[in-house]
Amino acid sequence: MRAKIFLQLLFIGLLSSCGVTKFIPEDERLYTGAELEVKTNDSEGVNNKALKIIHTRLEDVIQPDPNGKFLGMRIGLWAYYKGSKEKPGFINRFLKKKIGQEPVYFSQVNPSKTEELLLNRLENNGFFYSLSSSESTGKGKFAGVEYMVEVSRPYRLEKYQLEGDSLTIQKEIAKIIEETELKPGVRFELDAFKSERLRLNDELKKRGFYNFNADYLIFEADTNNYDERKFDLFLRLKQDVAEKSIVPYEVKDIRVYPNYSVDEEKGNQDTTTIQDIDFIQDELAFRPELLEKYILIKEEEAYSSELSRLTTNRLSSIGNYRYVNLRYVEKDSIGTQGPWGLDANIYLSPLKKRSLRAELQGLSKSNNFIGPAVLLTYRNRNIFKGGETFNISAQFGYETQIAGGDRTGLSTYDIGLKSDLIFPRVIFPVNIEERFSYSVPKTKISLGGESLNRIGLYRSNSATISYGYYWNANRFVYHEINPISLSVVSLSDTSPEFEEILDDNPFLRRSFEQQFIAGLNYTFNYNQLGDQFRKHKIFAGTTVDVAGNLLNLMDNTFGKGESGKVFGMEYAQYARGDLDFRYHIKLGEENVLATRVFGGIGIPFGNSVSLPYVKQYSAGGPNSVRAFRIRSLGPGTYQPDSINNQSYFDQTGDIRIEGNIEYRFPIVSYLKGALFMDAGNVWLMNDNEALPGGKFTSSWLRELGVGAGFGLRIDIEFFVIRFDFAAPIRKPFLPEGERWLKEFKVFDRDWRRENLIFNFAIGYPF
Known part of the structure; x- marks a missing residue:
């Protein structure tokens, strides 16, 4: 059956595009796609590089997509038609299900609507008062559309400023705007304004504004001050925004649950305080003095979305936890002076501590050796209650070389034993304060031995020891x-x-x-x-x-x-x-x-x-x-x-x-x-x-x-x-x-x- 399917696919590959013509209904024409021509009468305002960028962005608007081709042939469409016959047979039904494409007809195309979308996309990119037109192309049972767009001179930024400066948040926004990409001369571009709003939102959250939302910012463009195509951009806050959304917060109490489980009832939990952080656990699951080093948020410091994210990344990188959940709870701040408060609760749900795994592997190596192998691995997570992982694995394998011409027949069997001890921190004779905020460097100690027998040639026994560090900088x-x-x-x-x-x-x-x-x-x-x-x-x-x-x-x-x-x-x-x-x-x-x-x-x-x-x-x-x-x-x-x-x-x-x-x-x-x-x-x-x-x-x-x-x-x-x-x-x-x-x-x-x-x-x- 597989050979038959292959032969039919090969036969399909010999068909030309006209192989689907006989299936197209009498009152329909197959849509062959669209061509887009973008030009301008103002070469100084719109150069060739800008035209290429505009062309790429406008192509995304044109819908629908025509049926796909492979080497000039509409194989998917042919499979759909063949599988849609009254009695298609098993193979045709199979091909329709796997590779069939429903036909796209010219009647599904709306050129006038597409013209409106092209002009709208141009206006969103600053090209107001542009022109668009279209005409159908093709003949017989095939038809497409050619769209023509004439691009006008774009509007460019003259001045960008913030309205209002009396609120604390407005003062922070004014500082953040100094690093903006919206410099005088840049083109009016809706996506750039959205990006700027998201950037402001992210920066404000890094500076304590826990409840702020990008939707609270409004951009307004004004062209009244200029005869040429220039505009001023004004940024302001929405009116009637709740007070808690525009005030800074700071972290108050920090509580960590190193052995958290939603399925277990909380018993008599002990609390250990290290560096103003409370570690709450029934029994010692993770040594608090080690776990504290992974936490970047600090009591009485401003809330920071970035430090919160990095803290979660660092705790996850230990490798001992299935879930790491940092939740903030707002404190009652009515009538208080100074920043509003947040309590931080960190819930850590551990993975299973011990595991034993047996694998039957099929190996394929870059030197054309293939063969079976049996691998047994024992793992102990958190072996010293500091996030350490101990692995020991034993392997037996047999390999033979294939696809090597006259070199085939070289065979090998090997027996190996390897152990790793991984510390989720830097272990060094001299104390090193790690300063890697994205993830914590890990120390790895490895010891292994292997006996490899190249049958008919030699036996090689080896032992390896290594000590080193690895980490992700980002x-x-x-x-x-x-x-x-x-x-x-x-x-x-x-x-x-x-x-x-x-x-x-x-x-x-x-x-x-x-x-x-x-x-x-x-x-x-x-x-x-x-x-x-x-x-x-x-x-x-x-x-x-x-x-x-x-x-x-x-x-x-x-x-x-x-x-x-x-x-x-x-x-x-x-x-x-x-x-x-x-x-x-x-x-x-x-x-x-x-x-x-x-x-x-x-x-x-x-x-x-x-x-x-x-x-x-x-x-x-x-x-x-x-x-x-x-x-x-x-x-x-x-x-x-x-x-x-x-x-x-x-x-x-x-x-x-x-x-x-x-x-x-x-x-x-x-x-x-x-x-x-x-x-x-x-x-x-x-x-x-x-x-x-x-x-x-x-x-x-x-x-x-x-x-x-x-x-x-x-x-x-x-x-x-x-x-x-x-x-x-x-x-x-x-x-x-x-x-x-x-x-x-x-x-x-x-x-x-x-x-x-x-x-x-x-x-x-x-």
């Missing part, structure tokens, strides 16, 4: 720093085949012998990609990783044994940093153009001639240059004599440069499509005789691998299953002059086997 910015990061790796049970690989490449052997990695790392992310309402989105991330310097200093100062070793193990010395920049632009409701540029470099020094193997870069695969198999690209122009699992370990580097561009579009329902192009490679910092052509040189641009392809994605909101098909356009390992692919024989089986690469992955690549 909703876009994330920081993480680990001043202590230790990793010990022990390589054992190496097979003769793997020993042969290491003997052929001394650099690779050295990278595996770097058994001890000790250093620090820092990560910074600026991420707007999760903001669904933003048209232009960026992500900028950088990671800096430095290792071995402190050990080298201790080795040179106190070392008595073999230089370059600690506890009998070689330690790595390197500096590694990378930058990941992404830019997404929405071209429609679900159409996105996504781009990424990545650059990374690792510099080995001291007793290291190469990066540790786990720190090296690779290129190719589902999250890299997708037209090349995993780790099959580079370094530089290097190409192994035979492509197999041995070359899997060779084709890594100290430098990685990559660029990607991808156009994402909807197909039907949860099925999305993509067209993409990738370019990139990896290189070595030092010459390696085993990898000729691998060193980074000034000709690196001519050594980029380039590929292009298309993809299908099943996007079900909370996860994405991705299928990408790609072919190389440029192969850097071929002789110069032969690197660009000159022919595409997509119907030739041998060509497809050699060039067409299939990638399967979870999630978007960038």
